[in-house]
Amino acid sequence: xxxSKAVYEKELLRLQTNLVQLQEWVRAEGAxxxxxxxxxxxxxxxxxxxxxxxxxxxxVARIAALPKPTERERTQWYFQRYVEHLPAAGEIxxxxxxxxxxxxxxxxxxxxxxxxxQLFLRQCPVFERMLVEDGILLRKYWFSVSDAVxxxxxxxxxxxxxxxxxxxxMDLESVTRWEAYSRAKDEMFVHxxxxxxPWYVVESDDKRSARLxxxxxxxxxxxxxxxxxxxxxxxxxxxxxxxxxxPKALQTAVPDHAATLRKP
Numbered sequence: 001x002x003x004s005k006a007v008y009e010k011e012l013l014r015l016q017t018n019l020v021q022l023q024e025w026v027r028a029e030g031a032x033x034x035x036x037x038x039x040x041x042x043x044x045x046x047x048x049x050x051x052x053x054x055x056x057x058x059x060v061a062r063i064a065a066l067p068k069p070t071e072r073e074r075t076q077w078y079f080q081r082y083v084e085h086l087p088a089a090g091e092i093x094x095x096x097x098x099x100x101x102x103x104x105x106x107x108x109x110x111x112x113x114x115x116x117x118q119l120f121l122r123q124c125p126v127f128e129r130m131l132v133e134d135g136i137l138l139r140k141y142w143f144s145v146s147d148a149v150x151x152x153x154x155x156x157x158x159x160x161x162x163x164x165x166x167x168x169x170m171d172l173e174s175v176t177r178w179e180a181y182s183r184a185k186d187e188m189f190v191h192x193x194x195x196x197x198p199w200y201v202v203e204s205d206d207k208r209s210a211r212l213x214x215x216x217x218x219x220x221x222x223x224x225x226x227x228x229x230x231x232x233x234x235x236x237x238x239x240x241x242x243x244x245x246x247p248k249a250l251q252t253a254v255p256d257h258a259a260t261l262r263k264p
Contacts, residue, residue, distance in 0.1 A: 008208040015215045016055050019251050023056050023092065025224035030089035032136045035218065036098045039143030040181060041171045044204040046144070048211045049094050052218075056092070065096035078102060078120060079127050086136070099124065103188040105170070108180045121191040128197040137222060141214055142185070143204045147178055208232040 026033055037045040037054070053061055064085040073081050080101055087093045102120040106112040112120075131138055145153075154175065157167040174181060193199045200217060206212035 002206055003208045003212075005208075008212065011212055012051060012215075015212065016051070017218065018219050019052060019215065020055055021226055022219060022222060022224045022225040023060050024229065026092055027060055027090040028227045030143050033092040033222065034087060034095065034136055034138045035092070036095045036100070036138070036140040037143070038097060038100050038104070038140070039202075039204070040145050040150060041174050042150045042157070042166075043143035043145040044202075044207045044210050045096060045143050046090060046166070048202075048214055049096055052215060053094060060090065061092040063094045063095065063096055065099075078116070078142040079123070084262060086131070099127070100188065100192075103192070104181065104184055108177055108184050109170070109173070121187070124192050125194050125196070128192070130192070132196050138219060139218055140197060140199050141197050141202050142189075143202045143210065143214075145204050147175075149205045151175060154206070 025031070039045055049063060052061060066081065066085070069081060070112075082095075082099045085095075086091060098121075102112055102117065103124070107117045128138060148256055154167060154171065155164040189199055200214075202210050202214045
């Protein structure tokens with residue numbers, strides 16, 4: 001049974017409050033947290049990332065959503081451009097898709113060679129082990145969606161002008177390559193679901209449940225503690241000393257669009 005909106009929003013707020021506490025612990029302890037969001041198109045990754053980051057300090061927690069590689073980046077070691085976005089001490093990075101592009105879309109669509117794909121499968125566990133051994137907290141979430149729900153979400157995106165940007169010809173291609181993506185995901189898990197950096201699968205046909213489940217698991221998997229914040233006291237406003245604001249007529253004001261919407 002689907003969660004009611006009221007129950008969902010109440011629990012989301014509680015979890016988001018704990019995410020802020022997690023953020024303060026990361027900052028105070030100088031920890032480095034990497035969260036990888038992967039899964040099929042329209043599986044709900046973007047909406048979950050939005051809820052995770054909604055109340056966090058963008059100077060501490062940032063989203064890394066890399067575009068397709070440039071010609072120069074294509075000549076680099078595959079993981080190189082992702083390394084540039086890893087966190088320093090006291091930072092959280094949320095990867096909206098990640099180095100796993102090579103095991104998914106690049107492999108299925110033929111954007112990499114079979115040799116490059118096999119090299120990735122060999123190197124990825126080693127790369128992630130290096131991150132973990134260096135002290136990075138790495139969490140990997142795979143958002144799983146059924147073919148029927150994915151198709152319905154695609155259909156809504158094509159009809160909604162506010163969501164139209166979320167769908168591309170590449171997304172539509174994934175419908176006809178459903179089984180190819182399934183096999184690629186299974187093969188990826190065989191090589192990269194390791195003890196050092198396991199995959200956590202989020203069932204996401206129900207978006208509300210998926211968001212709550214993912215955030216709750218993240219919070220339970222990081223040994224954070226409450227951080228005592230300094231007490232802040234709002235100082236009294238000093239007495240005026242004669243300052244007068246310049247006339248508003250000397251400034252260029254934004255037109256009052258809202259006034260045109262009010263009933264007479």
